[in-house]
Structure formats: C-alpha cells, structure tokens
Amino acid sequence: MEFLSSILGLIPCFYDHTSRHTLYIRDLKKNLRALSQKMEELNNLYEDVMARVEGEEQRQMRRRKEVGGWIRGVEDMVKEVNEILRRGDQEIQKRCLRCCPRNCWSSYKIGKAVSEKLVAVSDQIGKGHFDVVAEMLPRPLVDELPMEETVGSELAYGRICGFLNDPQVGIMGLYGMGGVGKTTLLKKIHNNFLPTSSDFDIVIWDVVSKPSNVGKIQKVIWNKLQISRDEWENRSTEEEKAAEIMKVLKTKKFVLLLDDIWERLDLLEMGVPHPDAQNKSKIVFTTRSQDVCRQMQAQESIKVECLSSEAAWTLFQKKVGEETLKSHPHIPRLAKIVAKECKGLPLALVTVGRAMVGEKDPSNWDKVIQDLSKFPAEISEYWIGEGLLGEVHDIYEARNQGHKIVKKLKHACLLESYDLREKRVVMHDVIRDMALWLYGECGKKKNKILVYDDVFRLKEAAEILELKETERMSLWNQNLEKFPETLMCPNLKTLFVKKCHNLTKFSSGFFQFMPLIRVLNLSNNENLSELPTGIGELNGLRYLNLSATRIGELPIELKNLKNLLILLLDFMQFPVTIPQYLISNLISLKLFSLWNTNILSGVKTLLEELESLNDINEIGITISSALSLNKLKRSHKLQRCIRGLQLHKWGDVMTLELSSSFLKRMEHIQWLEVHHCDDVKISMEREGTQNDVIDLSNYNVSREQYFYSLHYIGIQNCSKLLDLTWVVYASCLEVLYVEDCESIELVLHHDHGAYEIVEKLDIFSRLKCLKLKNLPRLKSIYQHPLLFPSIEIIKVYDCKSLRSLPFDSNTSNNNLKKIKGETSWWNQLKWKDETIKDRFTPYFQVHEAKA
DSSP: OHHHHHHHHHHHHHHTTTSHHHHHHHTHHHHHHHHHHHHHHHHHHHHHHHHHHHHHHHTTEEEOHHHHHHHHHHHHHHHHHHHHHHHHHHHHHHSBTTTBOSOHHHHHHHHHHHHHHHHHHHHHHHHTOOSOOEEEOOOOSOOOOOOOOOOSOHHHHHHHHHHHTOTTOOEEEEEOOTTSSHHHHHHHHHHTTTTSOOSOSEEEEEEOOSSOOHHHHHHHHHHHHTOOHHHHHTOOSHHHHHHHHHHHHTTSOEEEEEEEEOSOOOHHHHTOOOOOTTTOOEEEEEESOHHHHHHTTOSEEEEOOOOOHHHHHHHHHHHHOHHHHTSSTTHHHHHHHHHHHTTTOHHHHHHHHHHTTTOOOHHHHHHHHHHHOOOOOOOHHHHHHHTTTOSOSOHHHHHHHHHHHHHHHHHTTSSEEOSTTOOOEEOOHHHHHHHHHHHTTTTTOTTSEEEESOHHHHHHHHHTTGGGGOOEEEEOOTTOOOOOSOOOOTTOOEEEEOOOTTOOOOOTTTTTTOTTOOEEEOTTOTTOOOOOGGGGGOTTOOEEEOTTSOOOBOOGGGGGOTTOOEEEOTTOSSOBBOOTTTGGGOTTOOEEEETTOOBTTOHHHHHHHHHHOSSOOEEEEEEOSHHHHHHHHHOHHHHHHEEEEEEEOOTTOOEEEEEHHHHHHOTTOOEEEEESOSEEEEEEEOTTOSSOEEOGGGOOOOGGGSSTTOOEEEEEOOTTOOOOGGGGGOTTOOEEEEESOTTOOBSSOOTTTHHHHHHHHTTTSSOOEEEEESOTTOOBSOSSOOOOTTOOEEEEESOTTOOOOSOOTTSOOSSOOEEEEOHHHHHHOOOSSHHHHHHHGGGEEEOOOOO
16 A cells, blocks of 8 residues: 555656656755755844844843844744754655655655745855844833832821822922931832832932032032933033923923932022922932921922831841841840841931841940940030030120021931920930040040040050040949049039939049030939039039039038039938028129029028129029029019029918019010919019009900010919919910919909900910819819910829810810810810711820729
8 A cells, every 4th residue: 555655645746747846856855955045144143233232232232123023034044944944854754765755745745845944044144144233222211229128207208209199299308317318218218219110201310418519419410311412512501401301391291310419409590490389390309407308499398207116127137137046045035136226217227227137246246335325414504614606705605606506407317306385305326325435536545535424444555644635524323332532534514424323423623624614414312412522623614504403512612613603403312501601702604593592691691692793694593582583573683584483381471462564574485384373363564553453354455565475474372362363474484383273263264354355365276285184173274275386295183073175176186285184074075066076086195094
C-alpha cells in the first residue's frame, strides 16, 4: 500500500513538470537552505536593532511604535520559520533516494510554505533598517523625590489633600518647628502626583531656603516649563524672565511646591500668577514661621505638630530595629524612655534611633536618657536680670519687649506653648541642644552652661577646675542636704539652685568666688531657712528669687545690693521679717513681689519704703490689714505700680469697699484676689467729682476707663457676697475663679437694667477660664445667653443649684477645650433645646467630687 501511495503521488508531478507548483517540490531543498540563511541574516539584524533600542531605553527614551511592531513581527516569524524548517527537513528525509518525494501533495505544501516565508523574511529584513529606533519620553508630571517613611501625619496629609481640591483655597502654608516633618509631608504631596492621573498640567518643586533667590526659583520653573534655551537666554533681566514665565503659566493649571521659606516671596516678581478660583492653580509652601504664612496671604495655614506618643514609638522602633530592641530585656523599657524624651520630634526620633542601632549595652541607653533630660526655665524676668533687654528704665516696657521676643520665637516654632492657657513655654530638646552648642562656641567650650542633678558631680567638677569657664549653672537634687563650702566660679553670671528639698542653708563663703553673678534663683527649696551674710557682697546681682522657701528673715546685708532690679518673695512658707530700711536702700529696685506672703514687720512700713524708691515700677503685694490698705489708697505712686493685689484675712473688717477711682489708678493691675471678707463692694464714681457714688446698674460708663488691664480675678471665702456684677467692667478679664462663697446666687446680676449694660459691653469677650467651686446657692451665671468667643475651660464643682449655663446657638465653641464637673450636675442641666446640649456634650469631662 505504501508503494501504491507513492506511485499515485507521482502522477501530479508528471502532469505538469514545468509548472511553478512543481518548482515548490523540486527546489524545496534549495529554498530551505536559502530560508535558513535569510533567517540568520534577520536574526543578526534583530540583535543589532535590539541593542540600539535597549541602549536608548537606558537613556530614558521610548522605542518607536514602528520599531516595536517590527521587533514583535521578527519574534513571531522566528517561531513560524523554525517550525517550517523542521517540517521541511523531515520531508527531505522521507524522499526516495533523497530526491523523489513519497507524497507529492505533502511536499508541495511544505515547499510552498518555504517559498512564501522566504519572501516574507526578505521583506522583514528590508524593513529593519531604521535611522531612528527610539524617541524622547514625554516628561512625567513629577520626578519622584526620595523621602523618609511618614508616620503619624495622616490627619495633616488628609487636610492638605482636601484643600488641594477646594477651589476657594489657592495658597496653603505648612508651618512648624525645624525637624517636625514639614519637608517630608510636602514631598509626600509631591510624589502623590506620580501614580494618579491629575487634572493639573504641571507640578513644580523647589527648595527656597535662606536667603531666597528669585533668579534661582525662576530657573527651576524654566526647566520644568521646557521654555527653549534661546528664548530664555535672550531674557537678560529677572523682570523679562518673569514675563516669559507668566506668559506660559497663565495657560496652565499648575501646582507650585516651595520648601523652606523664611520670608515673603513676591509671586509676581517670580512670574507666578496668583492662584484663584478661575485658574484653579495651587501654591503650597513650608516655613518655620506662622508670620510667613500671613505674609504670603495663605488662605489656609496648617501647623505640623510633633508626633503623638504612639506614633513616635512606632517610628523609633522602625529606626532602632527589632534586633537591637530584643538584644537585652531592659532595652525596650529604656528605648521607650528615649523615644519619650525626643518629645515627638521626627528628626530627633530618626537621628537618635539610627544612632542606637546595634547598641546592646543598657548602660549606654542610660547615658542617652541623661543627655536628653530637659530642665524647665522661666524667661522674661531672667532676661531683665541678665541684661539681655538692654538698660531697663521701665519694667513694663522691658517685659513687653520680652513678650514680643517670645511671640516671635513661638511663631518661628523655636518655643512651644506648654499649657492650655499658653502662659508657659518650653524649648524642644533638639532646639535647646543646638542653642547650647552654639553658645558653647560650636562645642569647643562645653562647660559654659552646666546642669547638675548630682552633688557628687558638682564636687568632681570643682576639683578638676571644670567650673572656671562656666557662665550659667543649674543645680537641683531632691536629696541634696549640703553644698560644697565654696565654688570657684570666676565667670559665673547665672545660678539656679531649685527643688533641693533637704537643703537648709549655705556655708558662709559659698558665694565668695562668684564676683560676676547677676541672676540668683533659690526658689522652691522648701526647707531653705537662712541665707549667708556673704550674699550682700554680690555687687553685680540684678535678680534675686527667694520664693517658696522657709527663710524667716532677710539678712540686713542685702541692703548692699545697689544694682538689684528684681526681688521676688512669693509663696513663702512662713511669715517673713524684712529689716527696717533694707528695701529703701535697694536704690535700683524696679520690681518687688510679695504675693501670697505675710511679713511680720508690717506691710504699711514696707509700702512706705517702696514709695521712697525712685525707680520702682512694679509691685505685687499681699495686704491683710485696713491700715496697710489705707496707705495704698493714699499713694497714687504705689497704685500705679501695682501689678498684683491680694487682700485677705481682715479680722474685724466685715466688708471690703473699693472705689472705682482707686482701681482705675492701678493702671497696670493684672491680678486681683480677695479672700476671707464677708462682702466685696465696688463703687463707680463719676469723673471730676468726689464721693459721688452711684449704682452700677443705672450708670452707663465706658468700661475702658476701669479695670482695663485686669486679667485675673479670684474670690474666695466671702460669705455674704451675692453677685459679682462689677466684673463686667474688666473688659480684658481672662480668668475668673470663685470659691467657697456660700451666699452668692448670681455671678452677674440682671435686674435694674444691668442686662442692657452687659449686652452693650459684650462681657466676658476675653474670658478663657471660668472656675466655680463650692457655691451651694449659685443658680445662674447670667440669665441671658453669652457669646463666650474666647472661652477655653469651664470648671464647675459642688454647685448643685446651678441648673443651666448661659449658652445658646450663638455661644462659641471655637476655642473650647473642656467643660469639667460632676456627672450628676451635668445630667441635671436644663437646655433651651437638645441641639445646644449635643453641641457642647463632647467637651464635658467628668470630675467626681471627693467623699
């Protein structure tokens, strides 16, 4: 049968020996060789083209579509030709005597395929000679910026993304202290344009830094806009370049990201159109100063805060690494302390975390904790004592100057508010360490400022003469009982000895070798009972703080301190004896404070000596007798100097009566406390008349004339006090504290037309803190709703009759942080409607009354 099949297969061949069909069979072997040779040629060409394409792609170019199609065609063709060559070789092997096909039809089909593929391969070779194989990629919207992993910034990031989509926000500022993560957050916003499609035409990034350079910023924008070099170089001035940039940017919806701005940038000077709701462009910048946000007219300013303790610990763990944390059982606990001391500052967490990688000795972690420990400091009055505010003529002007500096430092995020009322500030450890490094001449003189919490370290320092270059020193130790006999500190200007609870006295020669000392703070040493007489030899001393000590008598030698500007004797543990003529000999004294302190030598005599001083500017004093108060009432000079006045323990005097003219002359008074008087009456007097006392409710008087500087009022143990309506005239009042006044029923009386006065005066517009405690008959703060635009804290304890708060839908909660009281009191409050209750309930915090 096989033989018969072969014979039959020959028939077509004999039918037309000269046809091209016959050629497919006859030339099969020759065509297979030709196809193989052509494929080798095509493969060589393919490798050449691929080498050129790969080289261009490494240069960030993109292969042309024509080239890509040809390459794919070759790759497909290789598979097809290899199959045809395999089948052709098999057909040749089957032929009789290697020349006559056994099956002409099969041989014909293969021959035809070989012939056609030979033509196709030749065509492909002809198409593969490219002049250009790749072209420049279109520029991406952004080039990815390297950045640290972000932790704990989700809230700020979400707010920024929201503002980017808000047509009403064109300029946005991110501000915060150095190292808090502003740049990382801005990079995250920048890189966010990589994976997502965006309706912005262009995103521009530049680091501005200090000083700003308009020409540099313009060059960055030019590079991004791809303005031709000829056009750019033909513009010789910044104004011409700004015009060229403006012409292009006006046609685009852009995002301009500017990092590290230190001062206002003029957008028009750079050639940047102002973003608005029409062009929908955006400008986002980072800065350390909130003032820069205002100067840049940012519609939104976001403060980048330090991390929460949880986020800080997460970031610190990532930087230290699991291997180090698990290397010793004590290290996780120590690592948490180190992370806590970094106070949530990402730069500190990252830097310290990396430095501790591989640190497996717990003692080295202890050393880091010791280095990071922070010591609090007061500011403004120290600066006066140090002489940093120049020559002081007026203590109020000097303090205002100090407050302005603090405000600038806070806006620059070099200082941070420490409490809810922002009365105290602290410096972040990293900023502090940098300041100390700079003060120590870039680390060359590390002993210029010393802080010791261990008396033994102090003794060692004294022995090795470490203290010779020291200019400022802080000493504190809870268990310290005795200091060295003397310290050799020839350059010492400032000395703090605080919270040494077991310290009772200094040796007589302790201050002997401190000739340059200007500031001496011995406060909060609760058992310090006497001072050495040698303190009178500190001729350069300008600031002396003995507050909260047990000192019973001031040494008469203090009268020799002719340069002393500030003397503080607040919250003394026991009544103090001040020798006669001591105060009157302090001829440079400008600030004297005896707040919450009694003196055995008599306040009337003290007031007389203070009155004799030419330079006295500011007084804080506690008065506990009618005789002393009458002396104060008779002296206009003393009244003008009063900053804090505490009146208490009047003995037989049942009612305290003060005239408005008396309070008005105390133009600098900020704090007023009244304790243990039956009642407090303030009479309002007409200008230009004497003893013309009129009723408050019938006299529409400008509140700016009275109590304008009064910020704090505290009333305690006034058993017959019925109301405090006179406080409506304290227009700048920030804190009102009323405690243990058993008869008071109203804070503000609303009868006899007082409502109209109160409404007109817009009372409590500055009030930040209201505290009411143990007022059993108090029924109302005020009958009508109040706006409370500044209120932050409300505390109500043991006021069981108070059934409502003066709130309505207009009462502000913009600054409110908490309302604190007992649960039973809160639940019994009556509200005008439930929406008001729902609005303020989230601010309520429970304070359970003590049994």
